[in-house]
C-alpha cells in the first residue's frame with residue numbers, strides 16, 4: 001500500500017473505526033469479567049456487550065488505544081507513516097506531519113502496533 005491508496009481507503013474516522021472493529025471481531029473479544037467470548041455489537045456506542053454477564057467494553061478497551069483520546073484516523077496515519085519504509089519516519093517527523101506533539105509512549109505503541117497491522121493494511 002502506498003500513500004495514495006492509504007489516503008483513498010482510510011479517508012474518514014468512521015472508515016478507520018470500521019476497519020479496526022472488523023479486525024477486532026476477527027480476532028475475537030473475551031469478557032474481562034466472566035471470560036465469555038460472545039458479544040453483541042453496539043454500533044451506536046462503538047462498544048460490545050457480553051452475552052453472558054452484560055458487561056460492556058468499548059472498541060478501544062483492551063487495546064493499545066485504551067487510554068488514548070486520539071482519533072482512530074490519527075492512529076492509523078501515525079502507524080502508516082511509521083511503517084511505510086523499512087526505517088520508518090522519526091518521531092519528530094511524525095509530529096510534524098500530523099501536527100501535534102506526543103510522547104515516546106505513543107511512538108512505541110504505534111511502532112509495535114504497526115508491525116502487527118502492516119500485513120492487514122497491505123491487503124486492503
Ligand SMILES: [Zn+2]
Pocket residue numbers: 031032033034035036050051052053054055
Ligand atoms: Zn461477561
